[in-house]
Amino acid sequence: MSAASVIADWSAPNQERARRLLETYPEERSAVMPLLYLASLEHGYLTSAGMTQVAQLTGLTSAQVQSVASFYTMFKRDHVGRYLISVCTSISCYLLGADDVLAAVETETTARDGTTSVDGAFTVEHVECIGACGGAPAVQVNYELVEGVLPEKATALCKWLRETSPDVVMTDAMQKSFGGVRSFDWGIGEEQGAVAPVPAFGPYGSTGGESAR
Amino acid sequence: MSFPLILTERMTAHPADSHRLDRYEATGGYETLREALGAMKPEDILEQVKAANIQGRGGAAFPAGIKWGFLAPAEPRYLVINGDESEPGTFKDRQLLERDPHQLLEGAILTSFCIGANHAFIYIRGEYPKPARRVQQAVEAAYAKGYLGQNILGSGFDLDVTVHLGGGAYICGEETALLNSLEGQRGEPRLKPPFPAVEGLYAKPTIVNNVETISNIPWIVANGGDAYAAIGDVDSVGTRMFSLSGHLKKPGNYEVPMGLTWRELIYEVGGGIRDDRELKCWVPGGASAPWFVAEHLDTKVTKDDCARAGSMLGSGAVIVMDDTTNVVAAAHRIVKFFAHESCGQCTPCREGTTWLERILWRLLNGAGRPSDIDLLLDICDGISPGLAWPPRMTTICPLGPSAVSPITSIMTHFRDEVEAMIPGLQEVAHA
Known part of the structure; x- marks a missing residue:
């Protein structure tokens, strides 16, 4: 089956991205993880159909692709809310009160750790170290980072997401409004961010905002 | 500086x-x-x-x-x-x-x-x-x-x-x-x-x-x-990025030449302990590294000096804990990380990290048993025989032995605090 017919239901730009990703690597199998992100973006999360498409694109079996997808925590094989709130509870964030941040997020979103709120707005998860230890406690929204988030700021962040329902969540904008101490000087900001609970990266089609190409 | x-x-x-x-x-x-x-x-x-x-x-x-x-x-x-x-x-x-x-x-x-x-x-x-x-x-x-x-x-x-x-x-x-x-x-x-x-x-x-x-x-x-x-120390040359976090006044990344002492790194570069509290211990090289305590403050920050003192510089991550820290809870957090991240290939790591996490969890929740200290050390010994440093391996990669480090650290430096969490243990011991 040709690549084009396998992913005929994907958006034209994402079909083009898939084609380029398959050409980028010396062996097509290396494109599996990038394609799993693209499939997640297309279907809202990583569906069985999405994994089968990725298998057909890379010449693997569906079982092989599922075995890869299930190894990594960032490939969500079940429904995810519009905003994925990841609260770091590893050692450095723990020492500075991360458990209280998680509790505040659970309360405000009505989603317990590991679940999705009834309205589908939020999925909440605790995560292992996200490399923001100098700016602990840290939170990510659709993998966009906010550092120095105290419980009351975490509550305000979730409220803001519900009330304004932004199409693109941007790390620099959120840091300005809800963040505190940072791991380092971020310098000038970028007006880019995530359009879905998938890491926002141009070649994977998940970046939104100004100069998103 | x-x-x-x-x-x-x-x-x-x-x-x-x-x-x-x-x-x-x-x-x-x-x-x-x-x-x-x-x-x-x-x-x-x-x-x-x-x-x-x-x-x-x-x-x-x-x-x-x-x-x-x-x-x-x-x-x-x-x-x-x-x-x-x-x-x-x-x-x-x-x-x-x-x-x-x-x-x-x-x-x-x-x-x-x-x-x-x-x-x-x-x-x-x-x-x-x-x-x-x-x-x-x-x-x-x-x-x-x-x-x-x-x-x-x-x-x-x-x-x-x-x-x-x-x-x-x-x-x-x-x-x-x-x-x-x-x-x-x-x-x-x-x-x-x-x-x-x-x-x-x-x-x-x-x-x-x-x-x-x-x-x-x-x-x-x-x-x-x-x-x-020519920069740095004889056995560890150049500058190095250190990530300082935890209970410090000035957490952050700092590029410094190798060969400072830990005292200089924590108290001068990192600004000292928050609210001028007492230092309790620190993780010198990322979560995998055995912890250091006050007696190590004048050890030099080099690969060889840290190895001689029983730990490592690892990834350059320094996690500082003050005297308010529950070290059993801190060790549990680190072990939980390794239990979550074990890839599952090697049995000592897959099973061992999971059991270490569960036992520490029951200690933290007041359900520890008097035999749990020996059990923790026995599981650690199964992952990394002899609890030596550098660790002996029963696994393909060092992840399993990394989960042993926080446990040997609290047993070496804070055994009283571990025992105090187990109902009845200290009364029995001192009876």
């Missing part, structure tokens, strides 16, 4: 826009590449990197020049840059990726030229989308200016660079797990040998180096290996 800066000079002098190509070029960027491609042979670069004696900055501290020298003659060859920074407490590569991506790229091009690679991969953890965007922008800008692609700067040397995102798995920071992941497989470590320099990506000769290691290469090539080796 003020120190000469190698890695962070540009971002310190130009904090707003150190990531941009125009700033990079205006501050001497890509000049080293231009000169090297015109005047140097690959073996000249190797000679400088060997003379620099830079130890890999990912955690294992293996000398980069020696690693490059192991490269098998087969072709094609690959350079893979490890940006899967996931060791709890570590956030230095995030800053180097985000704030000076062209420095990394220039290092990648020089290294690829040296080892004869025409395709380099930068594997960045999936939780770092902004650093990945910054590096991708830098790659695109470098292609546009002829620093990447075909016939770079008219030298006849070709190089493509691909930025690849991980999927949220700490174990992919282990170099062979990273290669499996980059091949589109589960990120499970491979048995070594063969080492990646002989059979790496697609079973071809591959050099895997950390982001910080490669970011040092432009300076080393520009100033010479001897100049680099």
Whole structure:
């Protein structure tokens, strides 16, 4: 089956991205993880159909692709809310009160750790170290980072997401409004961010905002 | 204290826009590449990197020049840059990726030229989308200016660079797990040998180096290996990025020369303990490292001095805990991390880390049993026989033994506090 017919239901730009990703690597199998992100973006999360498409694109079996997808925590094989709130509870964030941040997020979103709120707005998860230890406690929204988030700021962040329902969540904008101490000087900001609970990266089609190409 | 800066000079002098190509070029960027491609042979670069004696900055501290020298003659060859920074407490590569991506790229091009690679991969953890965007922008800008692609700067040397995102798995920071992941497989470590320099990506000769290691290469090539080796301490040369976190007044990344004491690093560089409280202990080199206590404050911050004191510099992550810390709870957090991140291949690690976490959890919840201390140490011994340092291995990679470190640390330094958490234990002991 040709690549084009396998992913005929994907958006034209994402079909083009898939084609380029398959050409980028010396062996097509290396494109599996990038394609799993693209499939997640297309279907809202990583569906069985999405994994089968990725298998057909890379010449693997569906079982092989599922075995890869299930190894990594960032490939969500079940429904995810519009905003994925990841609260770091590893050692450095723990020492500075991360458990209280998680509790505040659970309360405000009505989603317990590991679940999705009834309205589908939020999925909440605790995560292992996200490399923001100098700016602990840290939170990510659709993998966009906010550092120095105290419980009351975490509550305000979730409220803001519900009330304004932004199409693109941007790390620099959120840091300005809800963040505190940072791991380092971020310098000038970028007006880019995530359009879905998938890491926002141009070649994977998940970046939104100004100069998103 | 003020120190000469190698890695962070540009971002310190130009904090707003150190990531941009125009700033990079205006501050001497890509000049080293231009000169090297015109005047140097690959073996000249190797000679400088060997003379620099830079130890890999990912955690294992293996000398980069020696690693490059192991490269098998087969072709094609690959350079893979490890940006899967996931060791709890570590956030230095995030800053180097985000704030000076062209420095990394220039290092990648020089290294690829040296080892004869025409395709380099930068594997960045999936939780770092902004650093990945910054590096991708830098790659695109470098292609546009002829620093990447075909016939770079008219030298006849070709190089493509691909930025690849991980999927949220700490174990992919282990170099062979990273290669499996980059091949589109589960990120499970491979048995070594063969080492990646002989059979790496697609079973071809591959050099895997950390982001910080490669970011040092432009300076080393520009100033010479001897100049680099003159910085720092005799057994650990150069500067190093330390990620300071926990109960400190001034957490953050600091580039300092090797060979300070821990007292200087914690109290001067890190500003001391928050609210001027007492220091209780610290993790000296990422969550895998055995902890240090006050008696180690005058130990030097070098690879060998830390090894002699029973720990390691690892990834350069220093996690400081003050006297308010429940050390059993802190150890539990670290063990929980390893239990979550165990890839599951090796039984001692998969089962052992899980049981260690459960037993610590019941201690924390008042349900500890008098036999639990021996049981914890017995499980640790099953993962890493003899509880020695450096650890003996029953597993393919060091993840399992890493989970042993926090437990031996609290048993060595805070056994009273562990015993106090177990109902009835101290009464029995003192009866």
